[in-house]
Amino acid sequence: MFTINNEECIDCRLCITECPDRGISIEYGPKGEFGNDSTYNIDANKCTECIEFNRESKCAYICPVDCILLTNPEADDVLWAKHKKNKQNL
Numbered sequence: 001m002f003t004i005n006n007e008e009c010i011d012c013r014l015c016i017t018e019c020p021d022r023g024i025s026i027e028y029g030p031k032g033e034f035g036n037d038s039t040y041n042i043d044a045n046k047c048t049e050c051i052e053f054n055r056e057s058k059c060a061y062i063c064p065v066d067c068i069l070l071t072n073p074e075a076d077d078v079l080w081a082k083h084k085k086n087k088q089n090l
Contacts, residue, residue: 001072002047002057004040008067011036015059015068021086023047024059042068046086051079 004015004024016024023046029037042059049070050057060068 001044001070001074002042002049002060002068003071004042005067005069006039008065009038009040010065011038012064014062014064015040018058018062020050020052020058021046021048021083023086046082048079048083048086049074051076052083 013026016026023043025041025043027039027041029039031037049055050059057068057070060066060070
């Protein structure tokens with residue numbers, strides 16, 4: 001499972017557009033959409049650690065400040081099951 005270090009995040013939103021599983025969401029802070037105080041979250045039920053791309057994580061690769069880290073890798077069978085479910089829900 002990947003996590004985002006929101007303290008280091010520069011609010012560029014590249015991870016959201018790059019995630020093939022649509023597993024990253026944003027919660028705007030008090031300053032609003034462009035206030036640079038947002039919180040990013042990775043949905044554990046959607047994140048497949050990009051197993052379909054040989055685990056070359058799209059979000060971590062695109063992040064310009066390397067604030068997305070693999071903190072708790074999941075088993076391949078769990079990730080493939082999530083991948084299948086994600087594709088059915090498109």
